[in-house]
Amino acid sequence: MVLHLVPRWSASLFRASPRWKKTYSQRASAQLKWLGCPRSVYSPLACRAYSKVSGSPEVMLTPERYPVQRLPFSTVSEEDLAAFECIIPGRVITDPEQLQTCNVDWLRTVRGCSKVLLRPQTSEEVSQILRHCYKRNLAVNPQGGNTGMVGGSVPVFDEVILSTALMNQVISFHDVSGILVCQAGCVLEELSRYVQERDFIMPLDLGAKGSCHIGGNVATNAGGLRFLRYGSLRGTVLGLEVVLADGTILNCLTSLRKDNTGYDLKQMFIGSEGTLGVITAVSIVCPPRPKAVNVAFLGCPGFTEVLQTFRTCKGQLGEILSAFEFMDAECMQLVGQHLHLTNPVQESPFYVLVETSGSSAGHDAEKLTNVLEQVLNSGLVIDGTMATDQRKVQMLWALRERITEALSRDGYVFKYDLSLPVERLYDLVIDLRTRLGPRAKHVVGYGHLGDGNLHLNVTAEAFSQELLGALEPYVYAWTAEQRGSVSAEHGLGFKKKNVLGYSKPPVAVKLMQQLKAMLDPKGILNPYKTLPARA
Amino acid sequence: MVLHLVPRWSASLFRASPRWKKTYSQRASAQLKWLGCPRSVYSPLACRAYSKVSGSPEVMLTPERYPVQRLPFSTVSEEDLAAFECIIPGRVITDPEQLQTCNVDWLRTVRGCSKVLLRPQTSEEVSQILRHCYKRNLAVNPQGGNTGMVGGSVPVFDEVILSTALMNQVISFHDVSGILVCQAGCVLEELSRYVQERDFIMPLDLGAKGSCHIGGNVATNAGGLRFLRYGSLRGTVLGLEVVLADGTILNCLTSLRKDNTGYDLKQMFIGSEGTLGVITAVSIVCPPRPKAVNVAFLGCPGFTEVLQTFRTCKGQLGEILSAFEFMDAECMQLVGQHLHLTNPVQESPFYVLVETSGSSAGHDAEKLTNVLEQVLNSGLVIDGTMATDQRKVQMLWALRERITEALSRDGYVFKYDLSLPVERLYDLVIDLRTRLGPRAKHVVGYGHLGDGNLHLNVTAEAFSQELLGALEPYVYAWTAEQRGSVSAEHGLGFKKKNVLGYSKPPVAVKLMQQLKAMLDPKGILNPYKTLPARA
Numbered sequence A, B: 001m002v003l004h005l006v007p008r009w010s011a012s013l014f015r016a017s018p019r020w021k022k023t024y025s026q027r028a029s030a031q032l033k034w035l036g037c038p039r040s041v042y043s044p045l046a047c048r049a050y051s052k053v054s055g056s057p058e059v060m061l062t063p064e065r066y067p068v069q070r071l072p073f074s075t076v077s078e079e080d081l082a083a084f085e086c087i088i089p090g091r092v093i094t095d096p097e098q099l100q101t102c103n104v105d106w107l108r109t110v111r112g113c114s115k116v117l118l119r120p121q122t123s124e125e126v127s128q129i130l131r132h133c134y135k136r137n138l139a140v141n142p143q144g145g146n147t148g149m150v151g152g153s154v155p156v157f158d159e160v161i162l163s164t165a166l167m168n169q170v171i172s173f174h175d176v177s178g179i180l181v182c183q184a185g186c187v188l189e190e191l192s193r194y195v196q197e198r199d200f201i202m203p204l205d206l207g208a209k210g211s212c213h214i215g216g217n218v219a220t221n222a223g224g225l226r227f228l229r230y231g232s233l234r235g236t237v238l239g240l241e242v243v244l245a246d247g248t249i250l251n252c253l254t255s256l257r258k259d260n261t262g263y264d265l266k267q268m269f270i271g272s273e274g275t276l277g278v279i280t281a282v283s284i285v286c287p288p289r290p291k292a293v294n295v296a297f298l299g300c301p302g303f304t305e306v307l308q309t310f311r312t313c314k315g316q317l318g319e320i321l322s323a324f325e326f327m328d329a330e331c332m333q334l335v336g337q338h339l340h341l342t343n344p345v346q347e348s349p350f351y352v353l354v355e356t357s358g359s360s361a362g363h364d365a366e367k368l369t370n371v372l373e374q375v376l377n378s379g380l381v382i383d384g385t386m387a388t389d390q391r392k393v394q395m396l397w398a399l400r401e402r403i404t405e406a407l408s409r410d411g412y413v414f415k416y417d418l419s420l421p422v423e424r425l426y427d428l429v430i431d432l433r434t435r436l437g438p439r440a441k442h443v444v445g446y447g448h449l450g451d452g453n454l455h456l457n458v459t460a461e462a463f464s465q466e467l468l469g470a471l472e473p474y475v476y477a478w479t480a481e482q483r484g485s486v487s488a489e490h491g492l493g494f495k496k497k498n499v500l501g502y503s504k505p506p507v508a509v510k511l512m513q514q515l516k517a518m519l520d521p522k523g524i525l526n527p528y529k530t531l532p533a534r535a
């Protein structure tokens, strides 16, 4: 038996051995007490855009890189600014320095040239702003934490930026049902902390939690790291308050688990990326905080073994399996190179992170231990380490959560977020490595394997039309052939709106356009986003 | 210590005692093997409408009881029948005897006078039928298993009945992901059996499973007995195929856990009760079949104790809690009187049924045992019995599942299906008993406590306008005051469409009407249902 020692922390490391099992079991009950979630300490990058902009080279203006024409909206006038100032005194920002960060997306790939940022505090203020913009035919770009991946969160031209940053109040929390009602601008991590203090957790979690807003999460129908266990926001969001394009307030902010009175209008706004209405408040049901959390980080010899490990975990961990993430060897290399994170296990072609969350530390540890012994003994896993206490759990999670950050330090990133049949999930990565050859710096695959969700990323020294041409539409056509989704969780925003047709039939696209026309007849809300321009 | 002996079966009964616990634990691993779900053996009533119609007195025609005017749709002509016969040869039913059952709802409270029943087998046939009806301005009533509770499933006047009964094929099943794709007319119980043989379960279960169709479940956004654990159909339904009013086929039948390409159109049709389109196929994700199922049936001294028992179970059973149902003493009396079911525990003011489903028989039994000892010792529970094997589990479930049937044998039933804050859930029942006095035969409360869902039922010898006047709008106003829902899971259909305003603001109602006009501009799909008539 070899016990690994990992330089950066004294993790509980293992090889299949009776001794290891015993040691683990003894420690489990003593150590599995902590449940807080300050993982973001290890993912500071959520705020990157803000810190980086000043020092970095200017991002190219969107219309310079992409073929897009400004639609005939009005231009913000002095009178408009005065009207905004009346509605939200002192919260109309026109200072170019301040505007810079919210004109550029987190990935630094698109840039608008908005001249005004509005920071309302209430739904009533949002309503008055939209009523004004609607009357004046001014285009509006709703913005949350600006962590979106598809260029949806920043203006394409000079749209008015309507930020939810100051709409950050919790409205109510029910400590038996776990139902949280809050304004749309609450930062996910702050909500997380708030409900954890009350013995609940948020049903979603993502690497951007330190910056993203719950309204932005709902607007993008974010998936993230807890999707496998707690499901989609379509089930956990119970109510929304939305301000429509003309300023009408639609109040569907109920806190009921079940409500079948008429059509469920809130669903239209979940995942609509700011194109149908501005979400101003959210009611969401939070699951009870699990009493025990365990994380195992494993090295697998091949993708087939990754899949078999998943099947074994799913079958045997059942209801306590809360995450099954995977990353390839190149991801590990990048987090090592750019962020100096250390690989806690033996070098392997693939790594998986398995998390369990349950109500009994002893039972959970026993289940996980059994599974781990099985996958080690059967050769599905080469090497692994397990963590039960807060710090180690965070460190293992950081390896997975900080891949996005490591990639963004590697150069220009071409990002694809695909749903594919799990069996074929990794084939595209291999295929692309051959196809692109030395034109790409790195071609990596990682993601939420448990949900059939691959994050395929290609890095290069700089943006290049030629590389883009080699990638698109190839990646989309490949995905469509597998009947996959060309955007599993990131949405379409500005950058992917023209690929909608790879995953949806023309009848559906037409209906979406009708829905848009019904709710926003002048098209002022987040124009140039989500839907392809009409022929 | 007293060991109860229940006449109808040798249940594992308990009072808090060390001996009991031991006995239980020993038996658990041996007995918790079975996982099939033939509970419907105990709820044959799902087919009641079909068997009862001939012998029972005629149900009053809907327009005779309710103030409703026929809209100016065309009347089915000989040419229409010939056209239908061309599309679905041999499956155009005009025989009055056969039409009788599908003109009357399960509860026998509404009756239409349709002259034709169409039984298509494919989406293409549905499309052709609707294209014809749309052109001819013929109203259409989509019908699944006809088990709906709000008069939505039968015609109000002479609408064409479009039944999914022959659309009952499984299209595909993926035995790793558990994703099932099937036609809309598959009977829930048959699907249940199909996936159980493959080690999965359906994410929903309801008393009507022997008759209801998956399409009908989706069309009503049915909740049911597994909602607490597996959540809403809004999360578990992955794709739909829908035929629109004009015959257009909308294919959103994907099998992806995540897909954020554009607006999620299928959500519009979930819970739209046949008013926006005809669902022809469903893609749904099934959870793995739990390895262990335990059911406890408990008697509680008061509603406060019911709530505290729920809190204890939720806190301690965590992820394995799969149902928490309650019923009052009058419910128990009715299932005894009309169905000869025996109360397995000491007579109590309230009863709760707690179910756990998990992946380890031993672990689950230990958790449940601990909880049960705790609630017994603290006086929250007076008496209880627990079942781990199939037959006993079914018998305990029958007590809860067959309440609907017992009620329907008690006379005319006024049914309310409300979402309320759990703390106030039972107050309305008590309130109504006083308010109605001897005018009501029985006023009972039961339901899905874990979801805040009360089924409030009032029985009387016969329908009476006076009793109805005492109940409505009182019940709705009371519910609205608690910010509850006047239809938690049954929908609005014909009977509740005018109470939508108690749970939704005018802005929302207007938007729903716009949506209806957009998708069904001639209003031919299930007219007189779901939405209040426009002013």
Ligand SMILES: Cc1cc2nc3c(=O)[nH]c(=O)nc-3n(C[C@H](O)[C@H](O)[C@H](O)COP(=O)(O)OP(=O)(O)OC[C@H]3O[C@@H](n4cnc5c(N)ncnc54)[C@H](O)[C@@H]3O)c2cc1C
Residues within 6 Å of the ligand: A045, A046, A106, A141, A142, A143, A144, A145, A146, A147, A148, A149, A152, A153, A154, A164, A184, A205, A206, A207, A208, A211, A212, A213, A214, A215, A216, A217, A218, A219, A220, A221, A222, A223, A224, A225, A273, A274, A275, A277, A278, A279, A280, A404, A405, A489, A490, A493, A526, A529
């Ligand atoms: C490090 C990192 C990790 C990530 N991990 C994941 C992940 O695991 N899973 C995942 O799904 N996504 C992930 N994302 C992307 C994800 O979409 C966003 O992080 C998040 O959901 C967006 O929230 P936001 O508040 O930043 O919205 P923004 O980026 O500001 O906006 C996103 C879109 O929503 C609209 N919008 C924002 N707020 C509102 C509102 N109140 N009303 C109407 N429209 C609004 C915007 O117009 C825009 O179209 C990640 C991003 C980063 C940077």
Ligand SMILES: Cc1cc2nc3c(=O)[nH]c(=O)nc-3n(C[C@H](O)[C@H](O)[C@H](O)COP(=O)(O)OP(=O)(O)OC[C@H]3O[C@@H](n4cnc5c(N)ncnc54)[C@H](O)[C@@H]3O)c2cc1C
Residues within 6 Å of the ligand: B045, B046, B106, B141, B142, B143, B144, B145, B146, B147, B148, B149, B152, B153, B154, B164, B184, B205, B206, B207, B208, B211, B212, B213, B214, B215, B216, B217, B218, B219, B220, B221, B222, B223, B224, B225, B273, B274, B275, B277, B278, B279, B280, B404, B405, B489, B490, B493, B526, B529
């Ligand atoms: C004993 C019993 C127990 C029940 N328990 C529950 C419960 O626990 N939870 C719960 O939520 N409900 C319950 N119900 C009511 C529930 O709504 C139905 O049982 C079920 O969901 C309806 O399915 P169905 O196929 O019978 O639909 P139907 O009754 O035939 O139709 C219901 C509605 O859906 C429409 N519809 C049906 N099929 C389609 C289709 N393919 N496309 C478009 N529209 C369609 C109809 O027009 C109608 O408006 C119960 C009913 C009974 C009789």
